[in-house]
Amino acid sequence: QKEVEQNSGPLSVPEGAIASLNCTYSDRGSQSFFWYRQYSGKSPELIMFIYSNGDKEDGRFTAQLNKASQYVSLLIRDSQPSDSATYLCAFITGQFYFGTGTSLTVIP
């Protein structure tokens, strides 16, 4: 059974702080990992993907992957109220496997 585990939260951070979202996955064969952002009532929006061990930065977002520990994380620097959403971690092995999501609230 392939699984993705995320802390469902809710996670609250003050505006301007760093938000840290974590995810573990069960399939050691997984090669591609994704973070999607989903606003309430809307569809998921791809914000980051990472294939290699280490860090990948894109603007205020940094994805970190550790395949040995089967762990992937997302850091959001200088958090803004507009970042308040549910963040879904996913990996792909033929099909996408999604976690249940972590709800993030950025407090102004």
Added chain:
Amino acid sequence: DAGVTQSPTHLIKTRGQHVTLRCSPISGHKSVSWYQQVLGQGPQFIFQYYEKEERGRGNFPDRFSARQFPNYSSELNVNALLLGDSALYLCASSLEGSARAFFGQGTRLTVV
């Protein structure tokens, strides 16, 4: 550029009825996947189609079926609707060989 478009956006059906949901992928995308997202959960994979062929099927009953047309659009059909089928149904498209999937706005199905 048009993204993935789904229709209808909202739908209310009665138990036992049948429903057809439609999806048009991003231009040039030949792969279409369907997902069911129940409130408070992550999306669950239902089907993937590529070049009109079924490439994958999730753990859903036979009441769920899908197909892809020559223009790469797709339909998801659900028969004998149950209350538990109430969910957001998402369609995603991707380029051949790419793992990056782009989602449509979804169809919110309510079964009463």
